[in-house]
Amino acid sequence: MEKGVPIRSITRSIAALKAINRHGSLSMMEIAKASQVPYPTACRIVQTLLYEGLIEQEPSRKRYRATALVQTLATGFQHDDELVRLARPHIVGLTKRVGWPVSVAIRVGRDMMLRDSTHANSSLTFEHYYPGFTLPILDSASGKVSMAYADDDEREMILRFMRVSQDIDLNYLATAEVGLDVERIRADGYAVQGRNHYNLTPGKTSSIAVPIFRNGKFEAAMTLAFFVAAMKLSTALERYLDDMKATAAAISHDLSNGGPQGSA
Incomplete structure (x- = not known):
């Protein structure tokens, strides 16, 4: 693999998580569009994020939102306020x-x-x-x-x-x-x-x-x-x-x- 080339699956997963976090709540189709990935790929990404506990499905409707666990990703970020x-x-x-x-x-x-x-x-x-x-x-x-x-x-x-x-x-x-x-x-x-x-x-x-x-x-x-x-x-x-x-x-x-x- 060429040095410096990102792993595409990780790049796409991060794009999906950023989209969900930014908009607050998205449907599967909206996640696919926002992260610019095919719908089947978006489904696999969402299932992975659900498994890891970083997102959850909203009650009574097929929309997904970030969980509090997302905050753990910023634990090491100490930017000066x-x-x-x-x-x-x-x-x-x-x-x-x-x-x-x-x-x-x-x-x-x-x-x-x-x-x-x-x-x-x-x-x-x-x-x-x-x-x-x-x-x-x-x-x-x-x-x-x-x-x-x-x-x-x-x-x-x-x-x-x-x-x-x-x-x-x-x-x-x-x-x-x-x-x-x-x-x-x-x-x-x-x-x-x-x-x-x-x-x-x-x-x-x-x-x-x-x-x-x-x-x-x-x-x-x-x-x-x-x-x-x-x-x-x-x-x-x-x-x-x-x-x-x-x-x-x-x-x-x-x-x-x-x-x-x-x-x-």
Whole structure:
């Protein structure tokens, strides 16, 4: 087997479990669609997850949901919640000023995972996004920022694993790589996604993302999302980019100094 090639059955099982966990409850057909596997394969995966106790069938209907046992998979995950604690007042303040929802995301594998957002604080949103929601790294403004500020070796490692993945179209990946202008993003200090296709309302929003740093090293991406129909991307950049950069700089300062004015 080629070095670095993932085991497809495990990859598919993880995709199914992530889909169930994200949506809360899915039918067998919905699991097959969400994890992009044939229906018979989805049935075998669900039976395995049921056997392991990670999911359960809902009473009185053929839908499946995650069990509390899923939490044991995160036992060794000790991510610092200081990011959320320190960023929260800043992103809430930004949303109050501009109206649009703001989120903070970190890279987890090949995805960007939301750590916090202000969608619940804004009426200018189609959906509410909560911590744990994931976006593909090459199809999101936050992901592009993360890739641009990653070390060269780290970025190449991510792309290498994506190239050998059996779930990613190589033509799509090649196009996405060409569109990832690392030098421009670093020079301008932001990345954009003209239309967000991999969220809960595909194609209806655009995004701008800026980096957050801890002691000079990239920590997370802060993203502002707005309705495509509301304004052009160029107009949004003109109106909001300076405020976004200032907000991200304030969060970076707090992360690097233990809190506002260096307090614990």
